[in-house]
Amino acid sequence: MILLLSSSSDTNLDFVIEWLTFYGHPYLRLNADDPLHDAFHLALNPPEPPRLMVRGAEVELSAIGAVWLRQFGNLRRSRYWFDAKNRVRPDALEQISREQSILLGGLLSLLSGKHWLTHPSRTHVNKLDMLVQAGRAGLVVPQTHVINRKSDLRALIERGDYICKSLYEPMFLKDGSGFYAMFTTKVTHEDLELLDDELAPSLVQRLVPKEYELRVFYLAGQCYSMAIFSQQRARSALDFRNVDWTDPPRQVPYELPPEIAEAVHRFMTGIGLNCGSLDLIKAQDGKYYFLEVNPAGQFGMVAFPCNYPLYEKIALHLIEHDKS
Amino acid sequence: MTSRKKPFSASLAQADRRFHSLNLLLADYEPIVDLARDEAILDNKQPSSRYGSRDYADNRFYKNLSMPLGPVTPGEAGAGGASEPGASETAPAAPEAQAAPAAPAAPLDPSKYFVLWACCLAVDGASRSLVCDLQRSTFTFIPNVLVEILELCKDRPISAVYEHYQHQHDQQIDEYLQFLISKEYGFLSASPQRFPAMSLAWRSPRTITNCVIDFAAGTEHPLASINEQLSTLFCQAVELRFFYAASLAELSGVLEAFVDSTVRGISVLTGAHPTVDRAALELLLRQHKRVKHVTVHSTAAHDEIVRVDLHTTLRFTSEQVTSEACCGQVSPRYFNCNVEAFTEAVEHNSCLHRKVSIDARGAIKNCPSMAHSYGQIGDTPLLQVVAQDHFQASWKVTKDQISVCQDCEFRYICHDCRAYVADPAQPLSKPARCRYNPYQGRWE
Numbered sequence: 001m002i003l004l005l006s007s008s009s010d011t012n013l014d015f016v017i018e019w020l021t022f023y024g025h026p027y028l029r030l031n032a033d034d035p036l037h038d039a040f041h042l043a044l045n046p047p048e049p050p051r052l053m054v055r056g057a058e059v060e061l062s063a064i065g066a067v068w069l070r071q072f073g074n075l076r077r078s079r080y081w082f083d084a085k086n087r088v089r090p091d092a093l094e095q096i097s098r099e100q101s102i103l104l105g106g107l108l109s110l111l112s113g114k115h116w117l118t119h120p121s122r123t124h125v126n127k128l129d130m131l132v133q134a135g136r137a138g139l140v141v142p143q144t145h146v147i148n149r150k151s152d153l154r155a156l157i158e159r160g161d162y163i164c165k166s167l168y169e170p171m172f173l174k175d176g177s178g179f180y181a182m183f184t185t186k187v188t189h190e191d192l193e194l195l196d197d198e199l200a201p202s203l204v205q206r207l208v209p210k211e212y213e214l215r216v217f218y219l220a221g222q223c224y225s226m227a228i229f230s231q232q233r234a235r236s237a238l239d240f241r242n243v244d245w246t247d248p249p250r251q252v253p254y255e256l257p258p259e260i261a262e263a264v265h266r267f268m269t270g271i272g273l274n275c276g277s278l279d280l281i282k283a284q285d286g287k288y289y290f291l292e293v294n295p296a297g298q299f300g301m302v303a304f305p306c307n308y309p310l311y312e313k314i315a316l317h318l319i320e321h322d323k324s
Numbered sequence: 325m326t327s328r329k330k331p332f333s334a335s336l337a338q339a340d341r342r343f344h345s346l347n348l349l350l351a352d353y354e355p356i357v358d359l360a361r362d363e364a365i366l367d368n369k370q371p372s373s374r375y376g377s378r379d380y381a382d383n384r385f386y387k388n389l390s391m392p393l394g395p396v397t398p399g400e401a402g403a404g405g406a407s408e409p410g411a412s413e414t415a416p417a418a419p420e421a422q423a424a425p426a427a428p429a430a431p432l433d434p435s436k437y438f439v440l441w442a443c444c445l446a447v448d449g450a451s452r453s454l455v456c457d458l459q460r461s462t463f464t465f466i467p468n469v470l471v472e473i474l475e476l477c478k479d480r481p482i483s484a485v486y487e488h489y490q491h492q493h494d495q496q497i498d499e500y501l502q503f504l505i506s507k508e509y510g511f512l513s514a515s516p517q518r519f520p521a522m523s524l525a526w527r528s529p530r531t532i533t534n535c536v537i538d539f540a541a542g543t544e545h546p547l548a549s550i551n552e553q554l555s556t557l558f559c560q561a562v563e564l565r566f567f568y569a570a571s572l573a574e575l576s577g578v579l580e581a582f583v584d585s586t587v588r589g590i591s592v593l594t595g596a597h598p599t600v601d602r603a604a605l606e607l608l609l610r611q612h613k614r615v616k617h618v619t620v621h622s623t624a625a626h627d628e629i630v631r632v633d634l635h636t637t638l639r640f641t642s643e644q645v646t647s648e649a650c651c652g653q654v655s656p657r658y659f660n661c662n663v664e665a666f667t668e669a670v671e672h673n674s675c676l677h678r679k680v681s682i683d684a685r686g687a688i689k690n691c692p693s694m695a696h697s698y699g700q701i702g703d704t705p706l707l708q709v710v711a712q713d714h715f716q717a718s719w720k721v722t723k724d725q726i727s728v729c730q731d732c733e734f735r736y737i738c739h740d741c742r743a744y745v746a747d748p749a750q751p752l753s754k755p756a757r758c759r760y761n762p763y764q765g766r767w768e
């Protein structure tokens with residue numbers, strides 16, 4: 001049996017579930033927030049094997065061969081959080097959320113011997129480490145600095161164009177009837193006026209003039225790539241997320257040169273990821289630059305415009321490893 | 325990117341800025357343009373125990389059954405690309421007329437390759453051809469010779485294309501390609517091997533993707549069971565057609581049956597009833613998020629289209645829809661120019677493929693307008709019907725097999741009709757209600 005671990009808001013699972021049903025393969029979906037809604041019972045009585053009951057039915061842990069792990073957590077986006085946030089004291093809610101993460105972690109360790117599509121130890125990656133690892137695998141990366149002094153920043157932008165981005169996942173800060181959007185931004189001399197002499201450690205990268213942008217969905221050795229001609233539109237030139245969806249730039253299937261596909265494979269194998277989405281740039285200097293890897297990427301954005309059967313590929317991968 | 329309107333740092337006291345990182349300080353303020361619309365998107369969620377999602381938002385629903393995909397407001401006629409029959413008369417068959425206003429572009433570099441974007445596909449017709457832009461849901465007419473040129477462009481640089489025509493038409497070829505570039509249908513590349521064609525394979529795990537359910541006054545369908553059966557088949561789209569003026573209470577009673585379902589989009593067509601006004605329908609749409617389109621027919625001279633939110637439209641029309649015989653029209657308003665619809669039409673019937681219908685008398689059919697019934701919904705399981713070879717035979721009838729349509733440039737974006745055909749003695753004749761003549765390139 002295939003176990004699908006995700007959150008109840010992840011619609012990517014719906015499509016994979018349809019394919020598993022199509023191929024007549026048994027599966028169980030467990031959402032991270034299910035234990036907060038549905039009947040759930042985990043019994044640990046060593047030396048007896050652990051027992052898990054979900055929605056009143058026993059889950060045969062030994063019958064599980066493959067596990068697909070995606071965004072198993074993120075309580076803040078769950079229906080539970082939505083319902084509970086105005087009824088439970090914030091500190092108590094914080095405590096429940098920490099307890100919940102121990103439960104999820106415990107569940108993952110019960111499944112340690114299974115075939116994982118994204119191993120639990122690999123669901124979070126470090127942006128800086130990824131640059132080092134990509135470089136080691138033979139991918140070109142933009143020149144990168146972490147600075148905390150305005151003087152260092154000034155020295156950099158006097159030598160060339162630099163962008164800044166978040167060291168962690170970017171976020172939106174809500175404010176009044178709008179929000180502050182943390183997009184990748186070019187650092188200008190005027191921006192320096194907005195700073196104090198010191199700042200918290202910040203990621204700055206050499207701006208790589210793009211010919212086009214690439215999204216690569218990697219699955220077990222295969223690269224499914226899409227080129228995005230974000231340069232066609234000023235808005236999305238630096239950050240594709242800032243795109244105007246009423247007039248989107250061209251997004252088309254792309255064939256990576258074999259040596260780049262091999263380097264991607266080396267890189268993903270090296271960091272222990274069998275699945276993930278990569279952001280690359282085909283630069284005006286002709287080189288391919290690695291920017292980031294996201295272990296739980298939104299591959300629908302590659303699958304639909306390029307007509308790649310990615311949901312079916314994932315289902316088939318899980319079925320194959322569930323059997324063996 | 326250069327004019328920063330209101331960075332986050334501006335909202336901070338100078339002394340507090342050093343506690344923040346650069347990307348935060350430079351985060352740009354974006355007002356929420358249309359809060360109601362954004363909330364509608366976030367809110368566009370409905371549960372399905374079949375998937376185990378607690379809720380999901382999905383707008384990938386391309387079989388827009390009763391709602392034409394063409395222009396929804398008169399002003400959008402051009403943007404939709406699907407012009408009214410009369411209007412296509414004026415669309416130039418050759419691109420020069422459109423390309424002319426653009427400033428004379430720099431000559432093309434003949435050492436490069438011309439690449440049509442993979443989402444832009446040329447389809448040849450008897451008298452003229454089309455470029456279908458499947459990403460933007462638009463199309464443009466091109467002369468047939470350009471399809472031939474584009475074929476040559478696939479494996480040789482522009483210089484070799486010139487050569488193919490013994491340099492007799494260099495300038496004309498340039499003009500054609502410049503036209504395609506100016507419309508963003510293609511680009512020049514030195515490495516065309518990096519830009520493969522898009523696969524035209526259509527794959528779906530769902531046995532049934534769309535279902536039509538008809539109601540006449542007095543119809544009693546076992547709706548809960550229908551929803552359960554359709555969900556087992558992973559059906560995505562349902563069209564409910566009422567050939568009479570159903571009351572609001574009746575409509576909401578029917579929709580109640582689809583509260584937990586794999587169906588991602590419902591469109592409703594119903595007659596004008598005093599309780600079915602705009603305000604009442606907007607409320608109904610808020611309760612039933614799966615409902616994406618409501619069309620109220622037989623209104624007293626009331627024609628209006630209301631965009632409720634990004635995914636939802638409401639339409640009032642004085643047109644009368646009194647039975648299933650009112651279907652089968654062919655018009656650019658109903659053209660479907662996107663990846664899913666186009667690829668499906670290449671190897672399948674663009675109307676009947678993976679469709680099941682339940683007519684107003686409860687008969688299970690391919691289409692309510694067709695004569696053959698496979699049994700009554702009360703006693704025959706849908707699963708058993710849709711698995712039959714005979715039932716699936718019509719799924720495989722492509723436009724390439726249908727006379728006249730096979731010569732028409734619209735064949736992969738036009739939806740077919742097998743219920744009303746031009747010559748009933750010839751099952752593979754073109755839809756009876758199509759007025760287009762591809763040999764003349766004219767709507768008649």
Ligand code: SF4
Nearest residue numbers: 729732735738758760
């Ligand atoms: S001839 Fe056939 S393909 Fe062309 S518009 Fe008419 S029905 Fe559609």
